[in-house]
Amino acid sequence: MLAQLSILLAAAPIGICFWDASGTCLQLNDTFAALNGQSIQAQLGQPVEQMAPPALALLAENVRAVLATGTPRIDREVSGSTPSSPDLRHWELSVYAVRSREAGIIGVGAVVVEITSRRRLEAQLLQSQKMESVGRLAGGIAHDFNNLLTVIQGCVNLAQTSLEDESPIGADLIEIQRAAARASGLTQQLLAFARKRIMSPRVISVNRLILSVDTLLRRLIGEDIELETRPxxxxxxxxxDPNQIEQVLINLAVNARDAMPQGGKLTVETQVVASVGSQQPGGEGRFVLLAVSDTGAGMDDETREHAFEPFFTTKEVGRGTGLGLATCYGIVQQHSGTISIYSELGRGTTVKIYLPLVDAPAERDVAGDAANLLPLGNETILIVEDDESVRNLAARVLRALGYRVLEAANGEAAASVARAYLPAPIDLLLTDVVMPGQVGTQVAANIAHIYPGIRVLYTSGYTENVIVHHNELDAGVAFLAKPFMPATLAQAVRQVLDGRDVVEG
Ligand SMILES: Nc1ncnc2c1ncn2[C@@H]1O[C@H](COP(=O)(O)OP(=O)(O)OP(=O)(O)O)[C@@H](O)[C@H]1O
Ligand SMILES: [Mg+2]
Incomplete structure (x- = not known):
């Protein structure tokens, strides 16, 4: 029985240690030994002061106190890191006296139970309860306020119509109207945070959505910041609701821009992830991860903890209202998703949004739908481009739009790819003009031997080359200037396939 018990204790996932009346270690198990990263052997026979791991800084003090008084100390919470994990961990430490009838206190035992994951879940629960109640408050105010604004705006309009021309009150009324419009914008954001905005959800493609806002984001962030879109x-x-997800992307891009006043890089990417993990409120299932990363100033812990709260801002008065991330939070919640921030001061920021993946094809061609502004296709396209990153980008964009894509790094490779693909059709050749080896026009001629009548779209970063002379194109040639945006590429490809002329200079 005793032998079995000691096997159980040795393997227990809780740390156990025993000291004699002088505070010298007599027994400890693996879990306890691991706390300061030394072997059991190295710690046996050591006084408690020598073996207290940094995470249990108060261990020796507690052991000595229990030895002196006999009063146990139960469930003391201790926190710290250990040699094996630099992250902050939490434990409950209990120290109690061990007595014999004859000799009184003969030693002290300690039990250490790790509660790190429980603490994390508690913190998450607390945070979401807080957001929930702030949301209810904000939603209530916004709702009433909206009604008041409707009255204010309506009355101003009435007053304006019955106003005589040149009346000095006219300018004041316009100011009232402007202020009311600003207030109404704020209430809309508050309603979004409170998940009270009207949604018109449909099945959309996140890849297409990020491609379609590419141009808009570029305009928002300005020229000093590079934008990479990775669908x-x-x-x-x-x-x-595509318009709301677009709103989320805009808010995040604006924050990223503000965090990179000296320039930097903004990356918008998507990935499929199997599960957000049981640590996250999103739970199990498959999700589309939409990640927005910047190389900017980053956030300290304090800012990160409060960032989603409405009206929390570190920006000077007049520059930020603190509603950007609150709006994102509300929108993502309303979509049954989760949103979280990874950031370190000086190391940039990544905002990750998980949206539940649905098992249905995205709807197409719904009028007014931001995700469907980009023209799609299912034709086969052969890309010939010696610059690997440009080729990868074009292939990724076109695949996301539904095309089948073949790739080659030069004219010779293109010819063998094309021959191998026979007799299946290739509808379009997208070729760089200036490349080592065959130039674009030669590539086109060779491929036309294999695929007579194939449509050709040339791209180049040089304004003067074999097909562009003095900024003028040869007649009947479709040309797309580099660098091109995903949206421009999508449009140019569609136009050439549909037999329309393209001149994108
Ligand atoms: N990408 C980021 N990098 C660094 N800090 C950020 C980033 N995004 C948000 N923050 C921090 O979080 C705070 C809250 O962001 P939020 O978008 O909610 O409000 P805001 O940008 O200050 O104002 P608003 O968006 O209403 O104009 C910001 O003031 C900033 O301190
Ligand atoms: Mg903002």
Whole structure:
């Protein structure tokens, strides 16, 4: 029985240690030994002061106190890191006296139970309860306020119509109207945070959505910031209101821009993830991860903890209202998703949004739908481009739009790819003009031997080359200037396939 018990204790996932009356270690198990990263052997026979791991800084003090008084100390919470994990961990430490009838206190035992994951879940629960109640408050105020604004705006309009021309009150009324419009914008954001905005969700493609806002984001962030759009998720259908997800992307891009006053890089990417993990409120299932990362100033812990709260801002008065992330939070919640921030001061920021993946094809060609502004296709396209990153980008964009894509790094490779693909059709050749080896026009001629009548779209970063002379194109040639945006590429490809002329200079 005793032998079995000691086997159980040795293997227990809780740390156990025993000291004699002088505070010298007599027994400890693996879990306890691991706390300061030394072997059991190295710690046996040591006084408690020598073996207290940094995480249990108060261990020796507690052991000595229990030895002196006999009063146990139960469930003391201790926190720290250990040699094996630099992250902050939490334990409950209990120290109690061990007595014999004859000799009184003969030693002290300690039991250490790790509660790190429980603490994390508690913190998450607390945070979401807080957001919930702030949301209810904000939603209530916004709702009433909206009604008041309707009255204010209506009355101003009435007053304006019955106003005589040149009346000095006219200018004041316009100011009232402007202020009311600003207030109404704020209430809309508050309603979004409180998840009270009206949604019109449909099944959309997240990849297409990020491609279609590419141009808009570029305009928002300005020229000093590079934008990389990576529609990498192989499945990307989610049930969402595209205008609201677009709003989320805009808010995040604006924050990123503000965090990179000296320039930097903004990356918008998608991925399929199997599960958000049981640590996250999103739970199990498959999700589309939409990640927005910047290389900017980053956030300290304090800012990160409060960032989603409405009206929390570190920006000077007049520059930020603190509603950007609150709006994102509300929108993502309303979509049954989760949103979280990873950031370190000086190391940039990544905001990750998980939206539940749906098992249905994205709807197409719904009028007014931001995700469907980009023209799609299912034709086969051969890309010939010696610059690997440009080729990858074009291929990724076109695949996300539904095309089948073949790739080659030069004219010779292109010819063998094309021959191997026979007799299946290739509808379009997208070729760089200036490349080592065959130039674009030669590539086109060779491929036309294999695929007579194939349509050709040339791209180049040089304004003067074999097909562009003095900024003028040869007649009947479709040309797309580099660098091109995903949206421009999508449009140019569609136009050439549909037999329309393209001149994108
Ligand atoms: N990408 C980021 N990098 C660094 N800090 C950020 C980033 N995004 C948000 N923050 C921090 O979080 C705070 C809250 O962001 P939020 O978008 O909610 O409000 P805001 O940008 O200050 O104002 P608003 O968006 O209403 O104009 C910001 O003031 C900033 O301190
Ligand atoms: Mg903001």
């Amino acid at each position: 990498d998720a192989e499945l990307d259908a989610v049930r969402a």
